[in-house]
Amino acid sequence: MSNLPLLSITGLTAVSDRDGGASVLRDVSLRLARGEVHGLVGESGAGKSTIAKALLGILPRTVRVTGGSVRFEERDLLTLPSGALRQIIGNEIALIPQDPQTALNPGRRIEAQLTDGLRMNRGMSGRQAHARAISLLEEVHIRDPLRVLEAYPHELSGGMRQRVLIAAAFSLEPKLVVADEPTTALDVTVQKQILRLIRGMQDKHGTAVLFVTHDLGVVAQICDRVTLLYSGKVIEAGSTADVLDHPAHAYTRALLAASPRYDRPDEGLTPVPPAVFDQLRREIGTDAGIHV
């Protein structure tokens, strides 16, 4: 089994019933090895969240998968009975959500939110779960874990809340963590710390991470491999070094020119030229980019 990729998406195709059957994913294939950090990158509407939702079994009813498979080890997540899927989500696949503000229950202390899973899924006693929660908070560099366990979410900063959610995501030792734009809601200095933290946690635990982002700068900082989407289609994929240093597609080159470089932040940025979008429409179809 260890020769199998951890995650193998093959030919995933989906349409939006909300938008008159428009294509959302077009024959998307993607493989993720154990312990790999894989960037899923693209502009708004590219289909990143749809892929993440397909993995987590939370596709909206109005998005219909019309082909392909999403294999996690030997199981196809798209055809698994809901009970079996629920067993996998949380235990083997966990989510770091985009917005730490809304992801925590405002009416419950952090301790309850961190220990529920440990007690229910790992059979820990209250005392064991409390001790594990403290060590998890220490792992995510929270200095005063006892105070944080006692706190309600609104008593913590956005960065602290995101650390708690990272601790929660890793708490059951999942094989895969899906990080859905986890730094978008944070300010720039906190963003860097959170990226380093996620990379550090995945390294320590040997967890694979599917990192959803619109930001190639983030990909450069933490991803081993990357898949670039446009309008539901894979435009380019490969190791981060290959794709960012030797982009094969004009769209990738244009996006790189349009992204602030962390090593040259003052350099002028060039918007993606219209000719590149024309090329994408020729390659993908005339409906490409209608949602962007």
Ligand SMILES: Nc1ncnc2c1ncn2[C@@H]1O[C@H](COP(=O)(O)OP(=O)(O)OP(=O)(O)O)[C@@H](O)[C@H]1O
């Ligand atoms: N609830 C929904 N019902 C039907 N179609 C949807 C729904 N949500 C999104 N879509 C369609 O799926 C397409 C891809 O959206 P998706 O959210 O996956 O893109 P994204 O790359 O994650 O963008 P963003 O960065 O803005 O979240 C969009 O074009 C949209 O029209």
